Structure formats: structure tokens, C-alpha cells
Amino acid sequence: MKMRPLIALPMIAMAASCLAARAEPAKGDRALGEYLAGECVACHQVTGQASGAVPPIVAWPEDQFIAVMKSYKNKDRDNQIMQTLAGRLNTSEIEALAAYFGSLALQPMKN
Amino acid sequence: MLMNRRRMLVGSSVFGSALALGAPVVLGQAKQRVVVIGGGPGGATAAKYIAKDSGGALDVVLVEPASQFVTCFHSNLYLGGFRSLQSITHGYDKLTANYGIRHARQMATQIDRDKKQVVLADGTRLSYDRLVVSPGIDLKYDSVPGWGQAHEETMPHAWKAGKQTEILKARLDAVPNGGLIVMIAPPNPYRCPPGPYERVSMMAHVLKSAGKKDAKIVIIDPKESFSKQGLFQQGWDTYYPGMVEWLGPKIHEGVKSVDPKTNTVETGFETYKNAALVNVIPAQMAGKIARDSGLANGSGFCAIDPETMRSTIDANIYVLGDACIAGDMPKSAFAANSQAKVAAMNVRAELTSARAFPARYANTCWSLIAPDDTVKVGGSYASKDGKIAAVETFVSKNGETQTMRKEQQGENMGWYAGITNDMFG
Numbered sequence: 235m236k237m238r239p240l241i242a243l244p245m246i247a248m249a250a251s252c253l254a255a256r257a258e259p260a261k262g263d264r265a266l267g268e269y270l271a272g273e274c275v276a277c278h279q280v281t282g283q284a285s286g287a288v289p290p291i292v293a294w295p296e297d298q299f300i301a302v303m304k305s306y307k308n309k310d311r312d313n314q315i316m317q318t319l320a321g322r323l324n325t326s327e328i329e330a331l332a333a334y335f336g337s338l339a340l341q342p343m344k345n
Numbered sequence: 346m347l348m349n350r351r352r353m354l355v356g357s358s359v360f361g362s363a364l365a366l367g368a369p370v371v372l373g374q375a376k377q378r379v380v381v382i383g384g385g386p387g388g389a390t391a392a393k394y395i396a397k398d399s400g401g402a403l404d405v406v407l408v409e410p411a412s413q414f415v416t417c418f419h420s421n422l423y424l425g426g427f428r429s430l431q432s433i434t435h436g437y438d439k440l441t442a443n444y445g446i447r448h449a450r451q452m453a454t455q456i457d458r459d460k461k462q463v464v465l466a467d468g469t470r471l472s473y474d475r476l477v478v479s480p481g482i483d484l485k486y487d488s489v490p491g492w493g494q495a496h497e498e499t500m501p502h503a504w505k506a507g508k509q510t511e512i513l514k515a516r517l518d519a520v521p522n523g524g525l526i527v528m529i530a531p532p533n534p535y536r537c538p539p540g541p542y543e544r545v546s547m548m549a550h551v552l553k554s555a556g557k558k559d560a561k562i563v564i565i566d567p568k569e570s571f572s573k574q575g576l577f578q579q580g581w582d583t584y585y586p587g588m589v590e591w592l593g594p595k596i597h598e599g600v601k602s603v604d605p606k607t608n609t610v611e612t613g614f615e616t617y618k619n620a621a622l623v624n625v626i627p628a629q630m631a632g633k634i635a636r637d638s639g640l641a642n643g644s645g646f647c648a649i650d651p652e653t654m655r656s657t658i659d660a661n662i663y664v665l666g667d668a669c670i671a672g673d674m675p676k677s678a679f680a681a682n683s684q685a686k687v688a689a690m691n692v693r694a695e696l697t698s699a700r701a702f703p704a705r706y707a708n709t710c711w712s713l714i715a716p717d718d719t720v721k722v723g724g725s726y727a728s729k730d731g732k733i734a735a736v737e738t739f740v741s742k743n744g745e746t747q748t749m750r751k752e753q754q755g756e757n758m759g760w761y762a763g764i765t766n767d768m769f770g
Binding site for chain 2: 265266268269270272273275276277278279280281284285286287288314315317318319321322
């Protein structure tokens with residue numbers, strides 16, 4: 235079954251903010267993840283804020299992040315951009331991204 | 346003394362004296378310096394990422410005469426009435442306040458590559474250890490017969506956002522019902538491949554919304570085909586039937602001349618007289634500072650090493666964005682932002698102990714055809730066979746649901762917020 239990503243992701247993010255405190259230790263290469271994240275933060279706010287139809291991806295449990303990225307990679311989720319970008323990430327790169335974004339804290343909205 | 350002087354320099358957005366810039370000995374030469382020329386998408390991103398990720402270990406100076414940047418991306422949405430000009434205008438204050446980037450509000454007039462110095466408009470010489478050149482495009486004012494820089498108010502290009510964009514919008518809003526708009530589209534390569542055609546869509550939307558159903562838009566295009574052509578043309582047929590006419594070179598046989606005094610455009614096929622608006626988007630080349638410094642080749646753009654974004658001419662210089670030859674990547678703000686991160690990583694790896702990873706790039710360009718109908722094209726890219734080559738690409742398809750097209754407009758707006766925060770925030 236194909237999930238609607240734009241509905242599913244904020245729910246996961248909400249769960250993530252509750253679970254972040256007892257997340258497993260990072261197994262991914264955070265420095266690699268920070269570099270790879272350059273592609274992600276061209277759309278997704280590094281502050282963890284949602285904007286437009288672009289959902290937040292900060293502070294998720296790493297296993298959730300990895301599962302979502304793999305579902306895009308396998309084209310189980312719709313979105314051409316995410317399928318394309320996830321499609322060329324290998325497992326260690328996805329784990330690196332999960333470690334990096336998982337380590338970031340949601341920042342309060344300014345203004 | 347040293348700390349006081351540093352604090353003064355860091356806190357200032359304008360360099361007060363040549364001494365401060367030209368004499369690094371005053372600063373103790375403790376830090377290596379990276380100078381970034383150009384405060385657009387490429388330059389702002391590079392300056393931010395180099396400064397942020399080096400944690401103060403490098404002295405980063407952004408050379409940009411303007412205090413604010415109006416993004417070319419989404420300027421078509423301003424034209425169409427979907428955004429304010431203010432909402433696409435960004436200052437450099439966060440870059441200076443949050444990351445310690447120093448903003449030299451001057452034009453860079455020369456790069457002295459032998460001495461590794463940038464010469465500013467007031468004669469100040471700014472030494473660098475590494476230089477990032479991201480000047481964007483210059484327009485070839487001699488590429489359309491009869492048109493030139495003196496005519497850019499009567500026949501605006503609006504291919505550099507700001508005052509030109511405002512002129513174009515005012516002129517568009519004044520087009521009467523039954524009036525004619527002629528767009529002279531640019532030859533490849535140029536900034537923002539779908540841009541002219543999104544612009545036509547926004548022009549048509551404005552005319553339609555104002556009830557000017559008898560107005561017409563003719564596109565004189567030097568290219569045989571254009572980005573997202575099938576998507577745009579079906580959109581024009583659907584939303585603006587009979588309003589938009591696209592003519593390729595085999596039909597119009599070239600622009601013979603334009604006359605800004607009479608708003609006439611003469612082609613080999615037809616002469617359009619008394620146009621209500623002529624939008625001339627001329628041929629383009631890398632910004633002057635890049636060409637004058639010998640960084641550009643015969644194409645007018647700058648060759649780079651696809652693994653690093655380093656100039657193939659000078660190993661101390663990186664060239665980003667619209668000014669560089671980026672292989673399969675289009676000239677877009679998204680691309681410049683992506684390239685800037687590769688350059689920033691390599692600059693830090695050279696000057697600090699930072700790790701460097703294999704280069705990878707990405708791009709997506711959204712285009713608004715009508716309210717809630719947005720299409721996109723994009724891809725992922727990597728270094729291959731001596732160029733930045735596409736790994737995988739995608740493009741919207743005709744027949745997508747309205748829901749999907751509306752969601753893509755949501756992505757488009759979200760992307761704008763995200764990427765401008767990534768560049769200027």
C-alpha cells in the first residue's frame with residue numbers, strides 16, 4: 235500500500251519529538267550525514283519547522299527515519315524528488331542522515 | 346587590542362578602511378581567509394557553510410555591493426500576483442550576526458590571481474587563501490539587434506530581479522485588453538531554463554484575471570524546444586486558450602531587429618508593431634569579474650572540476666552557480682546552492698582538518714502554470730567522465746491529478762522558505 239507522505243510524515247515527526255529522549259545511540263556517521271543533509275535542507279527546514287507542503291524531518295527516532303527513507307528508495311512512497319534523492323543513498327548513507335537529523339533539536343518558531 | 350579590532354570588524358557590515366582589509370598582519374594572521382565574491386544563492390550559501398562549519402577557524406568575507414538580495418526565483422510569482430516583492434527580498438544581516446561573516450559592501454573589480462588578492466571598487470586589496478567566485482550572469486546586450494542596455498527600461502529583461510522586475514510588472518499590469526506582449530526568449534545556456542515559460546504563464550494569468558481575454562502573448566524563441574515544453578503548452582491550452590503563441594526558429598527565422606521607440610519586433614516571419622510590452626531576455630555569459638580574471642573559456646562560462654567545483658584555471662579559486670559550466674545541471678538557484686555546499690566542504694578540507702566526501706549534487710525547478718497547478722523537473726547529479734552528470738532525473742507528466750499539482754505548489758512554497766533560510770538565514 236502506498237502511503238501519502240505529506241499526511242504520514244508530520245505524524246511520525248510528532249511521535250519523534252516524544253521519543254527523542256530515549257532514542258538509541260547513533261550508529262550512522264554523523265559527519266557524513268551532515269554533509270549529505272545539504273541536499274535535504276534545501277527544502278526541509280533545519281530548525282524542524284514545517285513550511286508549505288514540506289514536512290519537518292528533525293529529531294526523529296533513527297529507525298523511523300531509516301524506514302521512511304527506504305520506503306522512498308523502494309518507491310513505496312510517492313514523491314519524485316524523494317524517490318530520486320533516496321534512490322542513490324546506500325544503507326550507511328541513510329543511517330548517517332538518520333544520525334545527523336536525529337541529533338538535531340526542534341527549534342522554537344521565531345517571529 | 347586585537348580582540349577589540351576583530352570585534353569591530355566582525356560587527357561591521359561595511360569595511361571602513363583599506364587598512365583593515367589589506368593588512369592581515371594587523372589581525373595577527375591567525376586565521377586563513379576565504380573571500381566570496383557575489384551574494385546570490387551560490388555565494389551566500391558558500392559563505393554561510395564555510396563560516397558555520399569551520400566554527401570560526403576561517404575568516405570569511407562576502408564581497409557584495411548590495412545590502413539586500415531579491416531572488417530571481419519566485420520573481421515570476423511576484424509578477425503573477427502570488428507574492429510580494431518584499432517576500433522575495435533577503436538581507437545579509439543574519440549571515441554576519443550568526444556566523445561571523447564579514448560583509449564588504451563593495452563591487453569586486455579585479456582578481457589579482459598571482460598575489461591572491463581581490464581588488465575592491467575603492468582600491469582596497471583583500472588577500473585570500475581561497476576564493477569563491479559566484480557572480481551570476483551578465484547579459485549580452487548586443488545579442489538582440491536594436492536592443493541594448495539603454496533600452497532596458499522600455500523593453501525590460503527582468504532577468505536580474507529587483508527594479509527590472511518591478512518595471513516588468515507595472516508594464517504587464519498596464520497592457521490593455523487586445524494588447525500584444527512579445528517575449529524574445531534567450532538561447533542556451535541561460536539562467537533558469539523553465540523561467541521564460543513560467544513567466545509567460547504568469548503573464549497570461551494576470552491578463553485573464555483582469556478580464557483582458559483578447560490580449561495575446563507571442564514568444565519568439567531561438568531554441569527548437571524548451572524545458573517542460575509539453576507541460577507548459579498543455580497548460581496554456583487549458584487555462585489560457587488562444588492567448589499564447591510559441592514560435593520556434595524554423596517559423597520566425599530569427600529576430601531581425603527591435604525598435605524600442607515604436608515597440609516593434611521584426612522577425613523573418615512577421616513584424617509585430619506597437620506591442621504593449623516587449624520582454625527581451627538576451628543571451629547570457631558569466632559575470633564580468635569571472636571573465637576579466639581569465640576564469641571563463643570561449644563559451645563565456647567557467648570550467649570547473651566536477652569533484653570539487655574548483656576552477657580548472659586556478660586551484661585557489663572555486664566558481665559556482667550560473668557562472669560555471671555545470672554539465673547536466675541547469676543554471677538555477679537550487680543548483681548553485683547545491684554546488685556551494687560541495688565547494689564549501691572542499692575549501693574547509695583544504696584549509697582545516699575537515700573531512701571531504703565525494704561530491705553529489707541535486708536540483709529541482711518548480712513552475713507555476715496557473716493557481717494550484719505547479720509542475721516540476723529535477724534530478725540528482727555526480728561527477729562522471731569529467732563533468733557533473735545526471736544520475737537520475739524526473740519531470741512532471743501531463744494528466745497528473747489536480748490534487749498532485751496543488752501539492753506541488755505547496756512543495757514549491759515550502760522549498761522557497763527552506764532554501765532561502767538555508768542561504769540567508
